[in-house]
Amino acid sequence: xxxxxxxxxxxxxxxxxxxxxxxxxxxxxxxxxxxxxxxxxxxxxxxxxxxxxxxxxxxxxxxxxxxxxxxxxxxxxxxxxxxxxxxxxxxxxxxxxxxxxxxxxxxxxxxxxxxxxxxxxxxxxxxxxxxxxxxxxxxxxxxxxxxxxxxxxxxxxxxxxxxxx
Numbered sequence: 044x045x046x047x048x049x050x051x052x053x054x055x056x057x058x059x060x061x062x063x064x065x066x067x068x069x070x071x072x073x074x075x076x077x078x079x080x081x082x083x084x085x086x087x088x089x090x091x092x093x094x095x096x097x098x099x100x101x102x103x104x105x106x107x108x109x110x111x112x113x114x115x116x117x118x119x120x121x122x123x124x125x126x127x128x129x130x131x132x133x134x135x136x137x138x139x140x141x142x143x144x145x146x147x148x149x150x151x152x153x154x155x156x157x158x159x160x161x162x163x164x165x166x167x168x169x170x171x172x173x174x175x176x177x178x179x180x181x182x183x184x185x186x187x188x189x190x191x192x193x194x195x196x197x198x199x200x201x202x203x204x205x206x207x208x
Contacts, residue, residue: 044132046070050142053149062206063153063176066199067189069164070172072141081137085130093129097121106160106188113193146175153179154202158187158194180205 046068053060073081087095101117102109153176157169166183173181182202187194 044136047136047139047142050139050145053145054142057148057150060149060151062151063149064156064203064206065153065172066156066191067158067161067164067169068172069168070142070146070175071168072139073137078137081133085133088126088129088133092126093124094122096129103162104189105194106158106186109188109194117190117193143175146172147177149176149179152206154182154205155179156182156184156191156199156202158184158189158191160185160187161189163189 046065049060049063049065049068050070053063084096097118100121101114104117105113155169155173155176157164157166159166161169170181173179180202182198184191184195184198187198192199
């Protein structure tokens with residue numbers, strides 16, 4: 044959810060940003076259907092705990108054929124989350140505004156990192172995000188799904204290092 048936080052910071056204090064790294068994020072607000080699904084996730088997490096997400100989310104978050112160790116780690120992380128935290132995160136994502144109108148005003152070096160095999164944010168959406176930000180550098184992680192920092196950490200590190208020197 045770091046990209047959503049960057050967009051919020053840009054709305055309230057754009058002069059505080061010296062560079063922007065956007066990794067597997069989108070600028071658009073959720074559709075009504077997506078907001079409804081997030082609310083259902085929040086309610087279910089509060090009813091049952093987050094364990095149900097550990098069954099389906101690791102495969103959605105990663106590229107097909109991801110190592111079993113990574114899938115197990117993600118399942119463990121999800122099972123370790125609190126129901127309240129999952130519900131709050133789901134509702135925060137559902138209520139975020141559309142940041143698309145502000146993209147053209149991002150005036151600092153920007154890197155947009157995306158996985159070519161992302162099942163959550165289609166590559167075409169990541170391409171459009173990079174094109175909408177003046178001078179943004181798109182960086183593709185060809186073997187990654189939605190979690191390039193975990194699937195291709197070296198590529199993500201190299202991309203973000205462009206912002207610091």
